[in-house]
Amino acid sequence: MPAKTKVEKPLDNFQNNWEDRMEMVKQKVGNTLTKAEWDLFLYMAKFYNLNPLLGEIWAVKFKDKPANIFTGRDGLLKIGHKSGMFDGMKTVLLIDNQKQVQEVDIAPMGTAVLGAKCYVWRKDMSHPIEVSVKMSEYNTHRATWAEKPDTMIRKVAEAHCLRRAFSIHGLYMPEEFKEAEAKGQSPIITPVVSQPAKEQ
Numbered sequence: 246m247p248a249k250t251k252v253e254k255p256l257d258n259f260q261n262n263w264e265d266r267m268e269m270v271k272q273k274v275g276n277t278l279t280k281a282e283w284d285l286f287l288y289m290a291k292f293y294n295l296n297p298l299l300g301e302i303w304a305v306k307f308k309d310k311p312a313n314i315f316t317g318r319d320g321l322l323k324i325g326h327k328s329g330m331f332d333g334m335k336t337v338l339l340i341d342n343q344k345q346v347q348e349v350d351i352a353p354m355g356t357a358v359l360g361a362k363c364y365v366w367r368k369d370m371s372h373p374i375e376v377s378v379k380m381s382e383y384n385t386h387r388a389t390w391a392e393k394p395d396t397m398i399r400k401v402a403e404a405h406c407l408r409r410a411f412s413i414h415g416l417y418m419p420e421e422f423k424e425a426e427a428k429g430q431s432p433i434i435t436p437v438v439s440q441p442a443k444e445q
Contacts, residue, residue, distance in 0.1 A: 270297045274304055282312040289314050289415060293324050302416070316416045318400045321407040325365070328411055332366040336399045339377065352395060361398040363406035376406040383421065390420075 271283075274297050278286060286304045289295075293316075295302035301320045304312045325331040337348040341357040352358050360380045364373040380398050384390050390397050397420050404418045 266298065273297060277306045278304055278312050282306075286312070286314055293320075293413070293416065294327060295320050295323070305419075313422065314416060315419050317418060318403050318407075321404055321411075321413060321416065321418075324413055325407055325411050330367045330369055330411070332368045334363065334365045334403065334406070336361060336363045336403055338362075338395055338399070358395055358398070361395075361402035363399075363402040365406045365410040367410060374406055374410040376402055376409060378402045378405055 274286065282304065286297075286302075290297055290302050293302070295316060297303060300317070301323065302314065302316050304314050306312045322331075322334075325334075337350060338352050338361050339359045340347050340349055340352050341359055346359060348362060358380055360378050362375065362377040364375055366373045378398065378401050380394065383398060383401050384394055400418065400420050404421060407413065408416070
């Protein structure tokens with residue numbers, strides 16, 4: 246029986262080869278970072294197999310604080326899929342129904358949304374991971390939170406649940422940081438303390 250030939254997919258090649266485009270990555274996300282922050286960013290990108298050039302992982306500095314390394318909900322979901330253990334996810338809103346918390350897919354008009362709850366199933370576990378988050382702890386009432394609060398709180402619940410289900414550390418979404426949603430606030434550009442060594 247002839248051996249099977251592995252067919253490489255173009256997207257897989259691009260995903261795996263972003264490290265060959267380090268100068269492009271540096272220009273896109275690294276110019277605000279110190280040497281230590283840049284090294285940590287690259288470590289996180291490689292460890293979780295997230296492509297900076299596709300916007301799957303990025304870093305932002307606010308004022309004089311250390312850089313925050315961000316990903317999106319889809320970046321966390323990608324990590325779950327890559328584990329081979331992801332077996333489904335469900336997210337619901339939590340509303341106030343006569344002083345009782347009720348799970349719904351869509352909140353009726355005029356109903357107070359208390360938060361969101363996410364369920365993530367793993368193939369190697371008999372019960373789902375469950376995480377609930379409160380709207381009051383995350384809603385900034387600004388920017389996208391003001392326009393789509395239900396969507397935003399769902400994403401926060403999913404981020405918490407995916408991190409817990411797949412032991413993801415050090416990666417957060419901007420939606421979880423009120424500072425990142427502050428009105429009119431932009432990342433502060435800071436000089437690179439020392440340039441990272443060129444990849445050989």
